[in-house]
Amino acid sequence: MAGGVDLPVVDLASPDPRAAAASVRQACVEHGFFYVTNHGVDGALIEAVFAESKGFFDLPMEEKMKLQRRNYRGYTPPYAEKLDASSEFVDLKESFYIGPIGESDLQNDLNQWPSEECFPSWKETMKLYIATVLDTSKRILSLIALGLDLDAEFFHKIGALDCPSTFLRLLHYPGEVNESDCGNYGASAHSDYGAITLLVTDGTPGLQICREKDRDPQLWEDVHHIDGALIVNIGDLLERWTNCVFRSTLHRVVSVGKERYSVAFFLDPNYDTVVRCIESCCSEADPPRFPPIRSSEYITGRINSTYK
Ligand SMILES: O=C(O)CCC(=O)C(=O)O
Numbered sequence: 052m053a054g055g056v057d058l059p060v061v062d063l064a065s066p067d068p069r070a071a072a073a074s075v076r077q078a079c080v081e082h083g084f085f086y087v088t089n090h091g092v093d094g095a096l097i098e099a100v101f102a103e104s105k106g107f108f109d110l111p112m113e114e115k116m117k118l119q120r121r122n123y124r125g126y127t128p129p130y131a132e133k134l135d136a137s138s139e140f141v142d143l144k145e146s147f148y149i150g151p152i153g154e155s156d157l158q159n160d161l162n163q164w165p166s167e168e169c170f171p172s173w174k175e176t177m178k179l180y181i182a183t184v185l186d187t188s189k190r191i192l193s194l195i196a197l198g199l200d201l202d203a204e205f206f207h208k209i210g211a212l213d214c215p216s217t218f219l220r221l222l223h224y225p226g227e228v229n230e231s232d233c234g235n236y237g238a239s240a241h242s243d244y245g246a247i248t249l250l251v252t253d254g255t256p257g258l259q260i261c262r263e264k265d266r267d268p269q270l271w272e273d274v275h276h277i278d279g280a281l282i283v284n285i286g287d288l289l290e291r292w293t294n295c296v297f298r299s300t301l302h303r304v305v306s307v308g309k310e311r312y313s314v315a316f317f318l319d320p321n322y323d324t325v326v327r328c329i330e331s332c333c334s335e336a337d338p339p340r341f342p343p344i345r346s347s348e349y350i351t352g353r354i355n356s357t358y359k
């Protein structure tokens with residue numbers, strides 16, 4: 052069994068933003084994962100999201116399959132995905148994806164929603180949660196920018212936060228798994244694609260991180276639950292922006308014999324953003340490791356190799 056890892060805890064209401072930015076930087080350099088407290092996401096809203104999510108996953112399979120994933124939005128059943136594209140096994144989780152939500156319902160909404168008749172508050176609850184965590188994510192990105200010696204508004208100013216590509220993934224992992232599932236993970240090893248991810252779980256263990264992707268054998272450490280805190284992790288595009296100064300850490304969810312729910316919010320930059328090495332992260336001795344890439348190109352490439 053893996054040992055636990057002590058991840059830094061960052062107080063988003065800290066009266067000293069420079070100190071908060073320094074601890075965010077250290078967390079991103081050393082772990083690529085940290086907790087945030089005083090994040091402004093109400094506990095009652097989080098509970099409501101979990102209750103609505105459970106309500107949907109409790110439906111009979113044929114009902115859930117009516118909203119099967121289209122345009123990367125909707126339901127995916129157990130065994131349908133593997134986040135580790137190189138793995139021979141498939142993931143045990145089932146999930147539901149909600150993509151970017153426009154300013155008004157008149158805008159083209161590619162999302163699929165459970166019927167209002169059966170789930171009268173589902174859509175509004177998810178929309179409120181997405182708007183709230185988007186706000187929190189922007190505050191975290193300001194601290195990240197400060198921690199990189201950039202203007203706090205850097206990501207805004209380059210347009211990365213104009214209509215960002217936000218995705219909410221509701222997740223449900225089975226409790227007991229049968230013998231034929233041996234070798235399958237709840238969610239197999241992967242890094243997230245975009246800028247940052249905000250994760251909230253129901254407190255059931257299972258999440259693990261591997262800080263050295265290339266170490267052999269890999270060392271996997273448990274991420275503990277802290278009541279009231281959100282878990283934040285760095286995605287690949289922020290790793291590219293920072294020339295690997297920040298880590299897009301490999302993570303996975305193992306089965307612990309207990310049902311588990313979680314909700315992951317992915318903040319990916321505006322699709323037209325060109326992600327190029329930030330000046331403070333390279334030098335003559337440490338030149339850019341990646342060529343500039345349009346956010347849409349990178350993310351589409353990763354999605355296509357995961358969801359063939
Ligand atoms: O369920 C979790 O704790 C992690 C989920 C995750 O890593 C993901 O959806 O990308």
Ligand SMILES: [Fe+2]
Nearest residue numbers: 241242243302
């Ligand atoms: Fe992830």
